[in-house]
Amino acid sequence: MYTKRVVDDALPAGGTRGGGGGAPPTRVGDFSRRAPDYPARCEASVSVAEGERGPMPAFGRQGAVGSVLYTFVVDSGSMAEGIRRATGLCPGRDGLHGVEKVCFSGLRDQREAVSTGVLKRASPTHGPPAPNRPPPDGLMLLDFRNAGKRVDQTNGSPGDGQPCPSSHIPVPRHRKPSGHADKEVMAATVLTSLSTSPLVLHPASSAVVPEPAWKEALSGSYSSSTSGNWSWDASDQSVPSTPSPPLSNDPNNKGFLLSCQGEDSPEDGCPESTHFLFEDPIPRKRKNSMKVMFKCLWKNCEKVLSTSSGIQRHVRTLHLGQISDSDYSDGEEDFYYTEIQVNMDSLSEGLSSLTPTSPTAAGPPPIFPPPLATLIPRSEYISVKGVPGDAPTLLSQSAPSTLCHIRTDHAYQGPLSLVRPVSTEVRRQVGVSGGTAPANKNYALTPPAPKPAPGTRKPRGEAKKCRKVYGMEKREMWCTACRWKKACQRFTD
DNA sequence: CGTGCCGGGCT
DNA sequence: AGCCCGGCACG
Known part of the structure; x- marks a missing residue:
C-alpha cells in the first residue's frame, strides 16, 4: 500500500528527508508499535521535498507545495522496487531493506491481499503533530469515515482555500480545480483495476506486472498535465469505478474484518456504512x-x-x-x-x-x-x-x-x-x-x-459437522446448534 | 468408540 | 427462548 500525504509544509528539519531509515516525522499508523504481534508488517516512510530530488518519476511531479511524505507499506519485492524507482531511492538506504511480505493474514481473498498500489491521502489535519494539534490518533490512514470531511474542512481553513475534491487521491494544491475529480476518478479506477487485476493473482507475474502498471497509472493521473502521451479514454468503463478496497495492514482493521466475518451476516454485524467507509470488499463482491x-x-x-x-x-x-x-x-x-x-x-x-x-x-x-x-x-x-x-x-x-x-x-x-x-x-x-x-x-x-x-431417528448425515470441521479447540466457531448438541445448522445434509 | 443430535432440564 | 447436557443411535 502506498500512501502519500502532504505534510503541510511542516516537515521538521532533519526529518527523514532522503528516505533514511530513521523514524519519519509522522508515523502514518505505527503498526509495529500498535501491533507487536504483527512482525511481518513493513513500512517505509520517506519524505521527499519537491525539487530536492529532481523530478519524481511517475508521480510527485506536480510540485506540491512543501514536503511530501511518502509512506509505503510494501508488499515484497515488486512494489518496493517500483517505489524505489518512483522515488529515486536507493534500495539499501531507503528503509526498504529487510522488507518482508506484508502480512495479510486473516484475509480470505488473495486478490484482496494484493490490492496494493491504492492511493490514499491522509487528511492534512493529521499532519505531524503540530504544537497546537494533538498527535494523530494512530491509524488515521484507515479512518476514512472522516477523511473527506476533514479534507473539506482543511480546504476551508485559512491559508489553503484550494478545493480538494478527494480524500483518497492526492492532488497537488497548485493544480487547477478543473478536472481534478475526473483525474482522481481515473486514477482510482486504474488502481482499482490494478488491484483487482487477475494478473497479480499469479505469484510469478506479480513481481513484474504491478510496477509498470501502477507506475503508468500513477503517471497518468499525476503527470497528465505535463505529459501528452497519456491517453486513458473514458471508453474503458469495464473497470469498476468504485474505489478499490484497499486492504490496510492495520491489525485493528483486520480484527474488524474478522469480527465481521464472525457475525451472522455482514449486515447484522457491520453496517453497510462501515463496509463502505472501510471499503470492505464485501459489497462489491456481492x-x-x-x-x-x-x-x-x-x-x-x-x-x-x-x-x-x-x-x-x-x-x-x-x-x-x-x-x-x-x-x-x-x-x-x-x-x-x-x-x-x-x-x-x-x-x-x-x-x-x-x-x-x-x-x-x-x-x-x-x-x-x-x-x-x-x-x-x-x-x-x-x-x-x-x-x-x-x-x-x-x-x-x-x-x-x-x-x-x-x-x-x-x-x-x-x-x-x-x-x-x-x-x-x-x-x-x-x-x-x-x-x-x-x-x-x-x-x-x-x-x-x-x-x-x-422411535425412528434421522439417519446421520454424511456432511462434516462443525465439530469435525473446527474441532473441539475451536468450539466457539461451531454453529450454535452444534454447541448445544443440536442438529447442525451449518453443515446440514 | 467417536460423533451427531434427540429429548429434556435449567435459567 | 436460550442454553446446556445426558444419553442413545449410528457409522
Whole structure:
C-alpha cells in the first residue's frame, strides 16, 4: 500500500528527508508499535521535498507545495522496487531493506491481499503533530469515515482555500480545480483495476506486472498535465469505478474484518456504512457475484432453480400436481418458493475449503465461480437435494447442500451463512403481505411434512459437522446448534 | 468408540 | 427462548 500525504509544509528539519531509515516525522499508523504481534508488517516512510530530488518519476511531479511524505507499506519485492524507482531511492538506504511480505493474514481473498498500489491521502489535519494539534490518533490512514470531511474542512481553513475534491487521491494544491475529480476518478479506477487485476493473482507475474502498471497509472493521473502521451479514454468503463478496497495492514482493521466475518451476516454485524467507509470488499463482491436463485420451500424439497419460472413450474408440477406443460399459473406456487441470493464467490470458497465429496460425483469436481451459469447453460436445475427422479447435475454432485441450504427461520444461524433470503417481487404481486419477514411467512406456509414415526431417528448425515470441521479447540466457531448438541445448522445434509 | 443430535432440564 | 447436557443411535 502506498500512501502519500502532504505534510503541510511542516516537515521538521532533519526529518527523514532522503528516505533514511530513521523514524519519519509522522508515523502514518505505527503498526509495529500498535501491533507487536504483527512482525511481518513493513513500512517505509520517506519524505521527499519537491525539487530536492529532481523530478519524481511517475508521480510527485506536480510540485506540491512543501514536503511530501511518502509512506509505503510494501508488499515484497515488486512494489518496493517500483517505489524505489518512483522515488529515486536507493534500495539499501531507503528503509526498504529487510522488507518482508506484508502480512495479510486473516484475509480470505488473495486478490484482496494484493490490492496494493491504492492511493490514499491522509487528511492534512493529521499532519505531524503540530504544537497546537494533538498527535494523530494512530491509524488515521484507515479512518476514512472522516477523511473527506476533514479534507473539506482543511480546504476551508485559512491559508489553503484550494478545493480538494478527494480524500483518497492526492492532488497537488497548485493544480487547477478543473478536472481534478475526473483525474482522481481515473486514477482510482486504474488502481482499482490494478488491484483487482487477475494478473497479480499469479505469484510469478506479480513481481513484474504491478510496477509498470501502477507506475503508468500513477503517471497518468499525476503527470497528465505535463505529459501528452497519456491517453486513458473514458471508453474503458469495464473497470469498476468504485474505489478499490484497499486492504490496510492495520491489525485493528483486520480484527474488524474478522469480527465481521464472525457475525451472522455482514449486515447484522457491520453496517453497510462501515463496509463502505472501510471499503470492505464485501459489497462489491456481492454486487458482482451474488446470483439470484429461487428455492423451493416445500418441505423436504430444497430444489434451487435459477429462474422464477422454473421454480414455479417445479412447484406446480411436482408439489401442486398440476399439469406440467401448462404455463398457466394461479400464483399458488409463489407461496412455495422464495428468492435467495447466492454468493458465488463464497460458494466457491466454501467448495474449495470444505472440499466435500459426493459419492455420486464422477470425475474431478467442477471449478466453480464463473461456470455456474455457463456449466449449466440451459438447465435451470441447481438442485441441492434433488427430488427423486431428477437427474443429478454438476452442482448437485459437488455442492454441499449447506452452501445453498436456506433456513429462513434459522434459529441457529451460523456465521458462515452464504445465502440470505430476500423477499420476492412475485410474492408481492400475488398479494401476500410482505410484512417484515416475508421469508418467514413464506416458510410458515410450507406444508407440514409427515412426521417420522416415533422411535425412528434421522439417519446421520454424511456432511462434516462443525465439530469435525473446527474441532473441539475451536468450539466457539461451531454453529450454535452444534454447541448445544443440536442438529447442525451449518453443515446440514 | 467417536460423533451427531434427540429429548429434556435449567435459567 | 436460550442454553446446556445426558444419553442413545449410528457409522
